[in-house]
Amino acid sequence: MSETFFSAAGGGEEVEGIQLLLPAAYDLLFGGISFVLLLLAFWKFILPRAKETLEKRTDSIEGGIARAANQEKEAAALLVQYREQLSDARQEAARIRTQAQAEREEIVLAAKGEAVEAAEAVKLQTSAALSAERGRVVTDLRKEVGDLALELAEKVLGEALTNDAKARAVIDRFISDLESAGGKK
């Protein structure tokens, strides 16, 4: 029984005592080949690849952090700028509003003044026109009354009053006669 156990350990041969501490040549050969192969693989391929990947990752993470910090800074600067612009715009708007209000009042006052002036002018014009008209009407009436009186006198006297001055005198006399006749009545 024990023979089968330990034959397994030695790969089919008996290994006992001090022999446990003495390597067989073929084990050294294959063990050495394995060791050298793995050493070369780790040295030339695996570890450099892993290192490269790690460095790339570090780079990209640090780059990402730097980029993020930059963007944050830029965003903060932009925010300050926007706020300034916004408050400028607000002040501007307030200024424009007060200015507009002042202008509006001025305009209203000016318009009122103009309207009053215009009304006055219209009133003056109208009253002048009215008085002129009245004068004209009075003159016309007077002339017409004179003509009527002349006509009447012609008819009454039956003669033509060719001489104006004479006629006028006659008329005046006639009128005064009428007036005196009227006064006698």
Next chain:
Amino acid sequence: MTRINVIMLIMTAALLIFFFMAFRRPQVVPRGIQNVGEVALDFVRVQIAEEILGHHAKRFTVLLTTMFFIVLAFNITGILPLMHIAANSLIAVPLILGFSAYIAFNYAGIKQHGLKHYLQMNLFPPGVPLPLYLLVTPIEAVSTFIFRPVTLTIRLVANMLAGHMLLVLFYGGANYLLFASDSWLMKPLGVFSFVAGFAFTLFEILVAFLQAYIFTLLTAVYISGAVSEEH
């Protein structure tokens, strides 16, 4: 070529295939097998090399990584189906590795301090009363330059060989007690033996990992002792 030689080559191929697959097209954002590969490599680089050696770690990471994975792979075959024996239960590979560690830490120390200062540091540690060097120097010489590689090697071989014999004992015992023995009274003992064998199989997984860790860690510690100024 013995069965164990075949196991060595299979495990070497397995390690190579695994790591080549993991880092065939390494991505900045790792996926799948690359994750596993990176965790494995980082364990040795960060937990062992950089932890022990600090800024000296870079030069020795290749050796320590190779040591860790070859020991782990050659140990774990002790519980792998169809293999059932740790390649490190034969002395050849542990001897090669112990010798490599020996060369590595002596090379590191001599390169760091020069041969004379390095020997002086190790054989004549400062602050010892003069007569005591008669005692200290031979002890230091033997322990540093002879026992270190020997203990590294034997610790590994003995652990793996003992594990293998334990498993053989329990499973062989279970087999004998359950099927070969004529007495029915032996059957429960056979069951117990099988359960114990299973428990030790799990234990062997731990031992396989632990021995790989210890071997690599001690090599790193020896290198660290050789390159450091104070001793």
